[in-house]
Amino acid sequence: MSSSRFAFAGAAALALACALIAGPAAAKDWSKIKIGTEGAYPPFNVVGADGQVQGFDIDIAKAICEKIKAECTFVAQDWDGIIPALLANKYDAIFASMSITDERKKTIAFSKRYYQTPALFVTDKRNASMGTSTDAMKGKTIGAQSSTVSGTYLQDVYEPAGATVKLYATQDEANLDLASGRLDAVLGDKTVMLPWLEKSDGGKCCQVIGQDIRDEKYFGEGIGAGLRKEDIELKELIDKGIAEILADGTYEKINAKYFPFSLY
Amino acid sequence: MTDLFGLLSFGSGGWGDDLARGVVVTITLALATLPLGLALGLGVALLKNAKGRIARALGELYTTVFRGLPELLTILIVAFGAPRLIAALTGATVEINSFVAGVVALGLVFGAFSSEVLLAAIRAVPKGQSESAAALGLSRRLAFRLVVFPQLWRVALPGLSNTWLVLLKDTSLVSVIALADLTRQTNLAVNATKQPFFFYLVACLLYLALSGLSTAIARRLEARADRGFAAAGR
């Protein structure tokens, strides 16, 4: 008698368990999206005086969210941990001026690009005559932010040629060491370095050398939103959003707010 | 010179309130770690005092690992590894915020160091004490609370307050996982004002104040724990 009751209870429990496990396997509802950003990369993403993040990346993300009818919240995250935190589900997408590269594609997926800018070398005015070829940089100490395409470029191209490469947790720390003379040059994004040179006190020391660097292998296909590989639906939604804001002029408006030239 | 001090003002122009907030986070972090660390330390100390060989080996292993790893590495491993470990074990995706990661990591380390102190303290209380308490008819609970614990506490206090001081200083390492403690707030102030020497000096003085305060409190606690106890050479 009791054994059949146990069997019944067991079957019921098993069915319940299956329902619970099968539940989350249903399609995810993307009406609420958490977005991760760095918050230390003006003018693309920076934490304002009120504690909220703002900048080009944030405005683009908000515009996309409006188009796909999602409610978006923002989370600030240290740059070095920004991809691990995405993989740990701390947020669902990264809008932090992250370059689309093959190396990153090994761990995450990307949306289509939403802007593209080259990199350039910045150095102290006292070194204005320095060249930017690998030969010219031999024996020099050059820096970039760690976990960035600039950092990777320096490590893979300039370090084997004899330069000493130093990497920093934030762009600011690299700039600080450039200003104090610890670095001979810094490689960074053009649209980040130019405002630093022109508008900040610290930037008065320094100037651009050489040409824009657009090496396809390292600087990739532009900047995109970082996503987890399994969130295919979210990628499609964001791609749609990007296409829509490009088509109806929203992108142009946001672009004009920050830069006189087109970023796309 | 005066505008340097102006940078410390409270309110939107100055960094005084941001540093103060950092101090609060530092103290909160240390205080939150204390119960976890003491609980772990006591548990491991009991393991090391146990009769079984496996229990003792486990206690030794824990102590060796968490006393031997640099605290910075422990913090990074907990911050980056814990979500993955939990995901691998239970399949649930959990977000570990930096504060919790800091408390867990520092708690594991504090547990390792304090287990040595607590072990010595446990061994310092003669067995006769609990035996006499039992003979007097005291329940095990009362015996522990009224007889064993005060003696244990007295012996453990200097070692524990030392470990606390180390914990206070180790909290500065959570700035590396972007937790808004005193060190991190100082980093932000330096990035904005380009006055590193001044701000890091202020931060050091604040840590010194915290250490001094802790030492004063520890001395008070020691004096209280020592009351009625005749020590040699006093």
Add this chain to the structure above:
Amino acid sequence: MEAALGHAILTVWGALGFDAELMARYGPRVVDGLWTTLGLVAVSCTVGFLLALPLGVALVEGGRVTRALCLSFSTFFRGTPLLAQVFLVYYGAGQFRDALDAVGLWGVFRDAWWCVAITFTLNTAAYQGEIIRGGVRSVARGQGEAAAALGLRRGQTYLTVILPQALAQGLRPLGNELVLMIKASSIASVVTVYDVLGATKYAFSRSYDFEVYLWAALIYLVLVETVRRVWNLLERRATRHLRPREA
């Protein structure tokens, strides 16, 4: 020959279930990092010891002013976090670049390794000074008095009678301090020094493979355990005259 050894290690590594390809790509950097760590610890602990000797003695024997100065130094470096001290020296030196340049010291402070080495040295000198102070005070007064009765000058007394005994007493805490320094050296990675942890962070930032942190953990554990056991042996041998003789 080296290639064969490298190959052998990688095969064993792979067999143990670790990622051999990851090791092949980033292993050499981590090994370089190990040399950096060892160098930092060796320099800072040795020079720190040489500084700690006069410091510890001054804390016991010095006049009011000397003792106050030494105590301030000691309290500052023992009461503040090493990370804050490193930031103070590294970024502070950058701020005073022109002044340092004028006295020709910029070349030293420009290099992150030297900034960190200097900070570590001052830090460990403070801790070791305390240990030596404790050791000197624990040497019985009678020793100093007997030496004076024998006609030894104060300096001689210290060198031949007091310090040797003080150091024998202090061997265990000094060994402890060495271990603490090995662990603390990982802080160098925060200011662009590529020690073991720095190399590990680099490997993680390129591969996002958590395994690299486990290698770092293994390296530090092996290092710390080795130093601890060797030091224990040294200490037992050096203080064997203080223990009861086995019949």
